[in-house]
Every structure is written in C-alpha cells, then in structure tokens.
Amino acid sequence: MHPETSPLDVADDALDDDVPRDLSARPVGSDRVFVGVTRGVGVLVFVIVTAIGLFLGLQSAPTFAHYGFSFLTESRWLPSQDIIGIASVALGTVQVAIIALVLAIPLALGTALFITDWSPEKWRAGLTSAVDLMAAVPGIVFGLWVLLLVQPHATHVTHWISKHFGWIPFLEVHTDVDYPIWNQAPGYPSYAGSAAIAAIAVAAMIFPMATSVMREVFAQAPAGEKEAALALGGTRWAVVRNVVLPFGKSGIIGGSMLALGRALGETISVVLVINQAFELKIRALESGTSTISALIATGYKEASPAQLSALLTAGFLLFVVTLVVNTLAAGVVARARSGAVSEL
Amino acid sequence: MSARTLTPAAETPASTQGPVAETLRQTRSTTRDDRIALAGAVLASLATTWLLYTQVLPLSGRLGFIIVWYAVFIAYFAGLTALTRPWPIVADRIATILVVAAPVIVGAALASAVLSTVIEGFEPLMHANFYVDDMSGVQGDDAFDKGGLLHAIAGTVIQMSIAVAIAMPLGLLTAIFTAEVGGKMANTVRSVIEAMTAMPSVVAGLFIYTVWLVYLGQQTSGFAASLALAIMALPIMARASDVVLRVVPGGLREASYALGATRWQTVWHVVLPTARPALATALILGVARAVGETSPLLLTSGASTYFNANPFSEPMNSLPLYIYSSASSGIPQMAERANAAAAVLLVVVLTLFTTARLIARRKGARG
Known part of the structure; x- marks a missing residue:
C-alpha cells in the first residue's frame, strides 16, 4: 500500500495526495441477502436443535419429581402399577454394547489391516467401497438376519459356553445346561433373544464405522518407516506390529469409541431379536434383556404423561452418554489424523 | 513374504547385450513348501475336527x-511352518491367518445376510401382485398371490421426499453458513x-411422538414420520x-475474490461447483442411511395395511416398518414377506x- 520511492521524478505534492484507500468493503446487495439468508437458516437450525436438546433435558424435572431417585435404581418397568426405573435397561444397554464391541472390534481391526497391509493394491478401493456399502445396510435387515438365520446356530455356541464356563457369573444361564439344546422346548427359550445374540446384530451395524476409521488411520502410517522395517528383514507382521499398530493406536481407540457411541443407540435390530424382560441381571447369555432404546421403541404406547417424561429422560441420558463418548472419540481420532508422522 | 523367496528364472544377465531390462523381483510369492504346508494343515485340521466333533x-x-x-x-499350520522356518516367519503366518479371517467372516456374514433375504423372500418376490397390491383384507397366512407392499413402497417414497425436502435445504444452507x-x-x-x-x-x-402426537394432538401420519426422519x-x-465444503481449497476462494467476485458469486460459481460431486455423495449417503431407519417411524407413522398417499391424514406404512411388523408377527408367511x-x-x-x-467418481472428487 505504501508507495515506494519511485525512480521517476514525482512531484512531492502528488505523493502527499496519496492517502491509503479505504478498504472497508460495504457488502453489495446480493451479499447481504446471501449472508442474511444463510445466517438466518443457521440460527433457525441452531434454535430448533437446541430446543430439542432443552426439551429432552427439561423432561428430567417432572420425571425426578414424580419418581424420585428410584428412577435410576429401580429395575422393574411396570407402567400399570407406575413402578418404573431404568436400572435394568441401562445395564442391558451397556451389556449389548460391550458384547457387540468384543465381537466387532477384532473383526474391524483385522479387516482394516487386511485392506491396508495384506490385500493386493487393486483390491483396496473395492474392499473400502464394500465396507462403506455395509454401513448403508439398514439395521432392520441385520435384525432379520440374526433373528431368522443366525440365532438357531448361535444358541448352540452360547449353550456350549454357558455349559463349560457357567461358573463365571457373566456367562451363567439359569436352566439345566446338561439338557441338550435340541431337546429343549421349541426355540430354545433359555438361550434365544439374549443380550449376546442381539449384540451380533449390533456388531454388524457398528463394524463398518470402526473399520473405516481404523483403515483411514492405518493408511497414513509413514511409508518410510514401513520400508525401513522391511529393509531390515522384517516380515509383514513385524512391519504391522512395529510401525502400523503403534502409529494407528489412537485410530483403534477412537474407532472403537465411535462404534460404541453407535452401539448404544442401536434400536430396531435389538428390538427384533431380544425377548424383552426388565430384570437386573448380568447373565448375558440368558434369554430376556432390554436396552434403553428398545424400551423407548416398545414402551411409548401405553405410557402415561409422567411415564412419557420418564422415557424422554431415559432417551436424554442415552443421548448425553453417546455425546460424551463421541466427543472423546473425535478428540482421539483428531489427534491421530493431525499427523504424528515422524520425519525421516 | 520373506528373504527366502525364490526369484523368478530368466535373470541371467547376458553380458553380450549390455544392460538388460530388469524384471522386478517378486517379494510376495509363496514357495511350494508353503503351499503344501497350507493344504496339509487344512486337510489335517478338517479331519481332526471331524473326529473330535x-x-x-x-x-x-x-x-x-x-x-x-x-x-x-491355526495350531496345525503354525506347527508345520515351525518345522522348517524360524519363529518370526511362524509369527507372520499366524498373524496372516488371523487377519485374513476377519474380512472372510464379515464377507460371509454380509453375503449370508443379503442372500438370506432374497432366498427366504423368493416366493413373494416372484408374484407380480407383491409389487402392485397392498395388504388390506389380507390375512397373514394367506397365499402369496394375495397382498403386496405397494403401500409400503409409496409410503417410503412419500415420507423420504418430505423429509429430504425439509432436511436437505436446511442442512445445506447451514453447512454453507458454518463453512463459508x-x-x-x-x-x-x-x-x-x-x-x-x-x-x-x-x-x-x-420427540416427535411427544410433541406432535401427544402435545399437539395430531394423528399418526406420514408427515409425522417425515418430521422425525428430518x-x-x-x-x-x-x-x-x-x-465437504471445508475441503474446497482456500486458494480457489482467494482467486475468486481477487478477481473481484462478491461472496455470493464466490460461493455460487466457485465453491459449490467444486464441491458438487462430493456434496451429492454426502447427501445421497445421508438419504441412504435415513431410508432404512425404522425406529423413528415406529413411533410416528402408524402402520396401515392399505394404500394411503396422503401424508397428512391416516396412518401410512413404509418399507422398514412393514418389515418390522411382518417379522415380529410370528407368522411364517409374514416372515417370508x-x-x-x-x-x-x-x-x-x-x-x-x-x-x-458414480457421481463421486465422475469428477474424481473425494467423497
């Protein structure tokens, strides 16, 4: 902006006239409309979204006024007697989510590693697409698949586990385990519709998300270090163990947590598979459990206004827990993506 | 896989002809030893498992x-490899078996999930009336030449159109606000x-159930479902x-401003066209995710058995809801439907x- 001393012979008074141009840009009409409209919509969406959040949050006031603290500790859900509480569904939610993680994360880890480090170069785009496509498969389809196809096979496995590891409280089933499964009443009532079987459907739902986060981080593992490990005579596993996995650790953790956030809210596949029961129990292989989202999906109809507030409060709690998990996960993944690439 | 890999033949440098085009050494070939060990482990483990089982x-x-x-x-293959190879290679083999198993399991699960819907639902799918009829007056155990899911398909299309008409402009404008x-x-x-x-x-x-249906006293309708989906x-x-918008390089915007364009012109002529394929991909994937959602519909739309094209009155069915109510009815024919x-x-x-x-690929944009 400042005029340099010019080699030309310029009159001094001409320079004196040269004042800096006023740079304040007054927006033209179209810009004012553009900024106004987008800001208006942005604020509108902000208001709507905040109102929803506040509405859900404020429902906890009537809920706790009506049911008191026992809303959190009561495990039964008896709308007709107005005895309701979310202890058992909260436990069920955590159980289903954790079992789903146990099933899905090793598979996601293996698949992500396979895509980045084992598969031939030309398969990679296709495999990545396939994982993305799986993310678009509706939950109801996986629910149907588990209910009709997987459950009859999976109950054999859960029966075997409960028979041999039933001394672990978590894996116990209150039934006569020595009774062969094909000899039990139709539909293996003691094993069907358990938290573990519902978790299979949830695992199918969360697998793609975990895989794509892990794959993205693994793909950024520094090529120089990988080549260095290979040049030192390392096998592929040595490369993965010493370069890719340490580099992608936060991707694994972040991806798993994002998957956990998704698993907590998964509704319809769980509703379809479980035998709903409001019982505080940790026996994950035994028939009968419930989750918060399944409770909402099935309990809204016969709810009185107070019970509706209670359901909204339960939904709000689920939302807050998911939000916390997602936020932590986003932080972890962002750290992974910010590139801790070591220089070579 | 290892340094012991055999190099392909035909690498004897002909000294008479000067530099010969070198063939790239294959670093990932398997030796005959490996293949035999693999086949042996497969057969032996099958036999042992059969015997045990x-x-x-x-x-x-x-x-x-x-x-x-x-x-x-795994045990057999590791043992066979350990006979001739040092531990690092055995570890590599075990890791490979474990890693390769993951996509195989998931692929099998996905394939069986997709195939089982087609196979189990094959009979209704073969009847033309399945696509042009609704379920009014049809009993659950009626034969498949009665009833269909036209009402559910129509409901899904109507509900999704309204939801997209609400959510997409708001979402896009909000994104332009936050990004631009x-x-x-x-x-x-x-x-x-x-x-x-x-x-x-x-x-x-x-939320929609409580506010729209209970507090405001509206009926269950397709529109309520659209609101929930939106x-x-x-x-x-x-x-x-x-x-997607934030990925658009800032240099493009600066170039546009430098040419004297206004903000609106920059967004309309530079940013949006640049981001268009990626935007379309993001929005369509959002639609694909919403179209399969069942739980918001379960609470809001009601499940009609008859055709209803009016989203503002009367319950309206949709594909996910139809699947849910049929599957949980416990009637075998309905499970097939x-x-x-x-x-x-x-x-x-x-x-x-x-x-x-396809849209994402057309311009080579990153989705």
Whole structure:
C-alpha cells in the first residue's frame, strides 16, 4: 500500500495526495441477502436443535419429581402399577454394547489391516467401497438376519459356553445346561433373544464405522518407516506390529469409541431379536434383556404423561452418554489424523 | 513374504547385450513348501475336527464346528511352518491367518445376510401382485398371490421426499453458513450440530411422538414420520456437507475474490461447483442411511395395511416398518414377506449407494 520511492521524478505534492484507500468493503446487495439468508437458516437450525436438546433435558424435572431417585435404581418397568426405573435397561444397554464391541472390534481391526497391509493394491478401493456399502445396510435387515438365520446356530455356541464356563457369573444361564439344546422346548427359550445374540446384530451395524476409521488411520502410517522395517528383514507382521499398530493406536481407540457411541443407540435390530424382560441381571447369555432404546421403541404406547417424561429422560441420558463418548472419540481420532508422522 | 523367496528364472544377465531390462523381483510369492504346508494343515485340521466333533466330544452345531476347525487349523499350520522356518516367519503366518479371517467372516456374514433375504423372500418376490397390491383384507397366512407392499413402497417414497425436502435445504444452507460465512456464531452452530448427530434415532422419533402426537394432538401420519426422519437426517447432512465444503481449497476462494467476485458469486460459481460431486455423495449417503431407519417411524407413522398417499391424514406404512411388523408377527408367511420386503429395501439402498459412487467418481472428487 505504501508507495515506494519511485525512480521517476514525482512531484512531492502528488505523493502527499496519496492517502491509503479505504478498504472497508460495504457488502453489495446480493451479499447481504446471501449472508442474511444463510445466517438466518443457521440460527433457525441452531434454535430448533437446541430446543430439542432443552426439551429432552427439561423432561428430567417432572420425571425426578414424580419418581424420585428410584428412577435410576429401580429395575422393574411396570407402567400399570407406575413402578418404573431404568436400572435394568441401562445395564442391558451397556451389556449389548460391550458384547457387540468384543465381537466387532477384532473383526474391524483385522479387516482394516487386511485392506491396508495384506490385500493386493487393486483390491483396496473395492474392499473400502464394500465396507462403506455395509454401513448403508439398514439395521432392520441385520435384525432379520440374526433373528431368522443366525440365532438357531448361535444358541448352540452360547449353550456350549454357558455349559463349560457357567461358573463365571457373566456367562451363567439359569436352566439345566446338561439338557441338550435340541431337546429343549421349541426355540430354545433359555438361550434365544439374549443380550449376546442381539449384540451380533449390533456388531454388524457398528463394524463398518470402526473399520473405516481404523483403515483411514492405518493408511497414513509413514511409508518410510514401513520400508525401513522391511529393509531390515522384517516380515509383514513385524512391519504391522512395529510401525502400523503403534502409529494407528489412537485410530483403534477412537474407532472403537465411535462404534460404541453407535452401539448404544442401536434400536430396531435389538428390538427384533431380544425377548424383552426388565430384570437386573448380568447373565448375558440368558434369554430376556432390554436396552434403553428398545424400551423407548416398545414402551411409548401405553405410557402415561409422567411415564412419557420418564422415557424422554431415559432417551436424554442415552443421548448425553453417546455425546460424551463421541466427543472423546473425535478428540482421539483428531489427534491421530493431525499427523504424528515422524520425519525421516 | 520373506528373504527366502525364490526369484523368478530368466535373470541371467547376458553380458553380450549390455544392460538388460530388469524384471522386478517378486517379494510376495509363496514357495511350494508353503503351499503344501497350507493344504496339509487344512486337510489335517478338517479331519481332526471331524473326529473330535462327531466321535469324541459331545459338541453340536455348525457354527461350533467352524470355530473349532479354525482353532485346530491355526495350531496345525503354525506347527508345520515351525518345522522348517524360524519363529518370526511362524509369527507372520499366524498373524496372516488371523487377519485374513476377519474380512472372510464379515464377507460371509454380509453375503449370508443379503442372500438370506432374497432366498427366504423368493416366493413373494416372484408374484407380480407383491409389487402392485397392498395388504388390506389380507390375512397373514394367506397365499402369496394375495397382498403386496405397494403401500409400503409409496409410503417410503412419500415420507423420504418430505423429509429430504425439509432436511436437505436446511442442512445445506447451514453447512454453507458454518463453512463459508464463518464467525463465532457459525462455530457455535457447528458444535451444536455435531453434538446433535449423537442423538439416537429412536429419541428423534420419541420427540416427535411427544410433541406432535401427544402435545399437539395430531394423528399418526406420514408427515409425522417425515418430521422425525428430518430431525434425524438434518444434523447428519449438515455435518457431512460442512466437512465437504471445508475441503474446497482456500486458494480457489482467494482467486475468486481477487478477481473481484462478491461472496455470493464466490460461493455460487466457485465453491459449490467444486464441491458438487462430493456434496451429492454426502447427501445421497445421508438419504441412504435415513431410508432404512425404522425406529423413528415406529413411533410416528402408524402402520396401515392399505394404500394411503396422503401424508397428512391416516396412518401410512413404509418399507422398514412393514418389515418390522411382518417379522415380529410370528407368522411364517409374514416372515417370508418381511424377507422379500427387506430385499426390496436393499435394492433401494444399493441403488442410492451406487448413484452416490458414480457421481463421486465422475469428477474424481473425494467423497
């Protein structure tokens, strides 16, 4: 902006006239409309979204006024007697989510590693697409698949586990385990519709998300270090163990947590598979459990206004827990993506 | 796989002809040893598992057979490799078996999920009336030449159209606000939207149920379902679009401003055209995700058995809801119809997904 001393012979008074141009840009009409409209919509969406959040949050006031603290500790859900509480569904939610993680994360880890480090170069785009496509498969389809196809096979496995590891409280089933499964009443009532079987459907739902986060981080593992490990005579596993996995650790953790956030809210596949029961129990292989989202999906109809507030409060709690998990996960993944690439 | 790999033949440098084009050494070939060890381990483990499973141990179930076979297979293959190879290579082989198993299991699960819907729902799918009839007056155990899911398909199309008509413009404009206009307010909006993507879809449904149906006393209708879907999809679309818009290189914007363009001209002529393929992909994937959502519909739309094209009155069915209510009815014929409807829903999702991919590929934009 400042005029340099010019080699030309310029009159001094001409320079004196040269004042800096006023740079304040007054927006033209179209810009004012553009900024106004987008800001208006942005604020509108902000208001709507905040109102929803506040509405859900404020429902906890009537809920706790009506049911008191026992809303959190009561495990039964008896709308007709107005005895309701979310202890058992909260436990069920955590159980289903954790079992789903146990099933899905090793598979996601293996698949992500396979895509980045084992598969031939030309398969990679296709495999990545396939994982993305799986993310678009509706939950109801996986629910149907588990209910009709997987459950009859999976109950054999859960029966075997409960028979041999039933001394672990978590894996116990209150039934006569020595009774062969094909000899039990139709539909293996003691094993069907358990938290573990519902978790299979949830695992199918969360697998793609975990895989794509892990794959993205693994793909950024520094090529120089990988080549260095290979040049030192390392096998592929040595490369993965010493370069890719340490580099992608936060991707694994972040991806798993994002998957956990998704698993907590998964509704319809769980509703379809479980035998709903409001019982505080940790026996994950035994028939009968419930989750918060399944409770909402099935309990809204016969709810009185107070019970509706209670359901909204339960939904709000689920939302807050998911939000916390997602936020932590986003932080972890962002750290992974910010590139801790070591220089070579 | 290792330094012991045999190099391909025909590498003797001909000294008479000067430099010969070198063939790249194959670093990943397997030796005959490896192949024989693999085949042997497969056969031996199958035999052992069969013996254990049917003769020795009181086990049952096909899934169990596969699990036991896999464990035995790892043990045999590791043992066979250890006979001739040092430990690092054995570890590599075990790791490979474990890693390769993951996509195989998932692929088998996905394939069986897709195929089972088609196979189990094959009979209804073969009847033309399945696509042009509704379920009014049809009993659950009626033959498949009666009834269909026209009402559900129409409901899904109507509900999704309204939801997209609400969520997409709002989401896109919000994204333009957060990504292009900027400022403190924009950052707040962005964080709130990001937070809202954590809302489980069933809670969106419950919110609409409470406000629209209970407090405002409206009927269950297709429009209520559209509202729930829109609430669910809005944050997802806004966030995905925001991410896509922020990837547009800042240099393009600066070049546009340097040419004297206004902000509106820059957004309309530079930013949006640049981001268009990626935006379309993000939005279509948002639609694909919303179209299969069941729980918001369960609470809001009601499930009619008859055709209803009016979203503002009377209950309205939809594909996911039809699948859910048929599958949970406990009638075998309805379970078959549920599978057939799931196959139709999968075709819808697959079409959306393929469209998104084609758009993304056309300009080589990153989705």
